[in-house]
Amino acid sequence: MNILKSRCKIRKFSFLIQTRNLALKRFPNYSILTDKDYRKNRCLDDVNSLDSYNEDWLKSCKGNSKLVLLPKTTLELSEILKYCYAKNLAICPQGGNTGLVGGSVPVFDEIIISTRLMNQIIKLDEESSILSCQSGCILQNLDDYVSQRSLIMPLDLGAKGSCHIGGNVSTNAGGLRLLRYGSLKGNVLGLEVVLSNGEILNSMNVPLRKDNTGFDTKQIFIGSEGQLGFISGVSILCPPRPRAANLILVACNGKSFQNVIQIFKTAKLELNEILSAFEFMDRESMRAVKENSNLENPFSIEVSEKCDFYCLVETHSSDEESALRKIENFYSKLSEKDLGLDCIVAENKTQFSYIWSLRERIAESLTKDGHNYKYDISLPLNKMYDLVIDIRKRFSENDAKNYFRRCIGYGHLGDSNLHLNVTSEKYDEKIFKLLEPFLYEWTMKNNGSISAEHGLGLKKKNYIYYSKTKENVEYMRKLKKLFDPKLLLNPYKTLPDF
């Protein structure tokens, strides 16, 4: 095998700028992999099969790892990590590789350890509704499995068909139904984590909702992006599967985002405990899925021409009859307050999926525009859309009309989470400079978070101070050193360069 000391290739992304400026360098103290380091047993080392592991889903980051390892058990994983620890070999843990911030692909030649073959369900305790499984299980498969016991996975996201539960936990994935079922910090009840030295920290032996025996160390691994340990197993609480799921698409009245907020407040009041998702998308988002994915706007031309915002409101309920009554109340409150132009209630599974696809396929549609500048921002609700308006204003004031294709806002309104996306045919520094640092400063000024759910990874690590204090970052570094003293796990990411 020809081992090359290779540089990271980062394509087409705004991040390009950053690497150039910071001159990201391979940590010189890491060892270089040699043939002696492994036997050909569940290893991938030929260039073709490595490609999909080295590059992220957005094709925005590409590393140059020469080896992917595919352990099946925690003990195998532990042996691998022990070896790497002894030999000072850096590691990139990888799940379904569906991350959006370059956190799941190597930067240089880190060995990729994939959870792909750690895909066994360990147990579903039907009395406590706690599922225990290996970290490489695909979210969709888990949901199919628990559905047979009338349960549902407490998280759902666009990438469910390929993302791994271990990756979900490592990145504290939020998704579409956090509003209803809460975050992974509440739903993950146990973890098995292999530390960089091969030690195993296990809190999965006790499949319990309550355990107050000492510090809850597992929590620190949730959302730490593979920096502190490698998650090998997960125990997670699964709520009862709703007997009735309903979906309403509202074409909002009026130009003001305040109306959208009023619709949300009405939904909270009228749908209350059965509200399971509240998403919004703007006119430009609806146009993107039409133009790039051939998904027709289901409203009449008259309505769609007038409509600036759409809300997608989902309910999960144990009882269809009372759900429908609540939905009716919700609808009549919207009419009373003149908040909706029109409303579609999905009448069958096909309509249900179609309406969801309008929202779920936005991200995919945008990739067809060319280059994507993706932002994932938490903001106080009443400020949420102002950022999109201000960015558009900034573009127009700076004559950027000819440079960008779209500037859109959509996202999880119920969680105050805005996905702001700008597209252009190819990466353009002018656009980038109009966006950053303006957008981060704007977010900080308005008490927002510069990464609501996507994490920091490689691309956003150096923006951390817009949302975290110096003291917090300092303790992140101390925690990193405590759990991974040789800094071998997922290097160059999450923690800022300075």
Add this chain to the structure above:
Amino acid sequence: MNILKSRCKIRKFSFLIQTRNLALKRFPNYSILTDKDYRKNRCLDDVNSLDSYNEDWLKSCKGNSKLVLLPKTTLELSEILKYCYAKNLAICPQGGNTGLVGGSVPVFDEIIISTRLMNQIIKLDEESSILSCQSGCILQNLDDYVSQRSLIMPLDLGAKGSCHIGGNVSTNAGGLRLLRYGSLKGNVLGLEVVLSNGEILNSMNVPLRKDNTGFDTKQIFIGSEGQLGFISGVSILCPPRPRAANLILVACNGKSFQNVIQIFKTAKLELNEILSAFEFMDRESMRAVKENSNLENPFSIEVSEKCDFYCLVETHSSDEESALRKIENFYSKLSEKDLGLDCIVAENKTQFSYIWSLRERIAESLTKDGHNYKYDISLPLNKMYDLVIDIRKRFSENDAKNYFRRCIGYGHLGDSNLHLNVTSEKYDEKIFKLLEPFLYEWTMKNNGSISAEHGLGLKKKNYIYYSKTKENVEYMRKLKKLFDPKLLLNPYKTLPDF
């Protein structure tokens, strides 16, 4: 002021044995407080006013602190901690002092820092339903406050009238409605923590549901019993206050606990998203509140003579009509399956409170028996009551009938959390030796947790290995050292002696 190098007095508790065996000693490296160390500004140092701070609610542990400090602001608290850090003075953080494991009172002469005057509400963000407040706010006061905005605190427990939210978070309090609203790990969205050296770690600046910018360090403070930092502020998500709350007391049919489990399963199916609490109490618990607190069993004599178990089933709903229909379905399912002897639905607020008091006042009632041996165990549901049966069997096999007064089981069945309590006129080593370590070994064998919600504190710290692995405890020690390098915060507790 006469400063005495004093020994901890621990009265009447099983723990007595433990201290004797382990010869608990004051850490010799801690400094002794002198008059020079403080000015009389929000200090308590006369013996009478110190008493209630030095002794716990159960009157089972008593320390000998000579000084209580009552800061009002985070900066004052930070100044105090900085001073103590420089002078090597040990500290006992204290909230409402309602803990049950001796975690909130000093062991020797630690300075008590009480959150009593840190009782300001900072903000209730009505759009996001996030409440931010100082850590000394009393839970009941917070609930009253948010109720004016049609919100509810996501936790509720018997001690709500005196416990502080900071103490709730430090001990990861569970309580009566965890089943519905989830744990503090999901509901606490931000914390302000003062570390032992006076540094402030703040994640409250961003009142957001989602923030994935780096490690979520605040999580490690939830449930760490004041070992890692002093919680000074809390941001917490408040769910919508239910418009209709209903309460059903079921007198269960049959001798077997399996029937109780069947009732729970029926409740989960029929009441589903509106189920807010599922508690159980056995015949002896009902007898205790009658004998010691004059609370009459609301069922007929005929029913109560036959009944071994009672279930208290609460619903929280936005819509009374459909709630009542669901309750009716629940009731008819119980009849169909012959699971209930009788059923009472609270018809007004007085009945609602009365029925809850039957459950909530068990702990208080038991103190009137004399000495209490209290256990707070998580167990798989189908094993949950077997422990009570086995303990009774053990007592009868060992002719302990004359020694103990009661051996009862009650608790949060919906969370698999058993409160097993034994009482005797005064502390009796024979009873203690029948209980321990048998009960802990039994719990471990059945994959339970030896402390579901009460924590470890002083009393249970050395039993940690029954529920946590050696590796986990080792990393607890490392975390302790990282955040509190001089081991000044809440010493002698939570972490085991060896």
